[in-house]
Amino acid sequence: MNADTPDLGEFELIRRFFQRRRTQRPELSGVVLGIGDDAAVLALPPDTELVAAVDTLVAGRHFPHGTDARSVGHRALAVNLSDLAAMGATPAWATLALTMPNVNAEWLEGFSAGLFNLADAHNVSLVGGDTTRGPLTISVQVLGHVPRGTALRRSGARAGDLLAVTGTLGDAGAGLKFSVAMPMPETRLAAADLIKRFDYPTPRVLFGIAARGIATAAMDLSDGLIGDLPKLAQASGVAVRVAVEGLPLSDALRTAIPPGEARDLALAAGDDYELLLAVPAIRYPDLKAAADRLNLRLTPIGEFHDGVGVTWTRDGYKFEPGLHGWDHFA
Ligand code: ADP
Ligand code: MG
Secondary structure: OOOOOOOOOHHHHHHHHOOOOOOOOHHHHOEEEOEOEOOOEEOOOOOEEEEEEEEEEEEOOOEOOOOOHHHHHHHHHHHHHHHHHHHOOEEEEEEEEEEEOOOOHHHHHHHHHHHHHHHHHOOOEEEEEEEEEOOOEEEEEEEEEEEOOOOOOOOOOOOOEEEEEEOOOOHHHHHHHHHHOOOOHHHHHHHHHHHHHHHOOOOOHHHHHHHOOOOOEEEEOOOOHHHHHHHHHHHHOOEEEEEHHHOOOOHHHHHHOOHHHHHHHHHHOOOOOOEEEEEEHHHHHHHHHHHHHOOOOEEEEEEEEOOOOEEEEEOOEEOOOOOOOOOOOO
């Protein structure tokens, strides 16, 4: 975002890029009052609980400076939808706090297109926000709902449950790598796939909803398996064993990255936004059937047992990854 678009004031900007005509009737969207007043008024469906999450993206930290605006808009919402997916919640509304160094209409065009494309795909209404000047920083809050008492938590895994993961791991990490260093010509196609996985993460919203009542615990993978899985095990008060040779790797990752490095990316790289789930072995077929209906890969990668911590094995032997997940304050 370089050139300023001088004539675009704050209110004109909001009207032009973020305040859209109602796409849905209020009875369906739950939006009693949207953008334009001091706050939004929202109506929850009967017998539900509100599920809320917020995530901030800082340029140069969560995405490289100069990232395509459409990708930034998509990511800002996607990472939040992923948190709702991990709770099994149906997303409904979002607010946007946008801090930008300058007002650039072309950038805003791309950003809002990326954001609204994903919002529309999940029937999410943007109902408010805040617009300020400063280093490029985007906070999106999402609000959704679950039938009373049915939210998927991190704390429900029990000894004997299987650990399963959606999709494939390590792709976004490889994509980030390739977006800063050009791949070899023979792997360029695969690299383009991987870059897309980083730029346009797919929150597993429908699968999260389907997993309600089947999975005993869930979380989304934002900081890498090594960083995130211990949080799930600890919250549930159980230990978990994972066979690293069974981690699901995409064809693109296998093509573009040597095997050892691919495994390390699958273990430690962040930004995949896949779901990790605990499920009683007897219910696994139901969870798998739900994934099949959505054309989503689901792979059992380990099992929970009594104890504490995570044990990694490789071809039956204990394995010390010697890597760690992403921690902003480490
Ligand atoms: P206030 O002064 O009450 O904070 P603002 O002048 O900041 O209100 O915003 C006016 C309206 O526009 C409010 O309804 C607010 O929610 C909405 N809004 C402001 N910025 C954004 C944005 N980036 N995206 C969506 N809605 C926004
Ligand atoms: Mg304000």
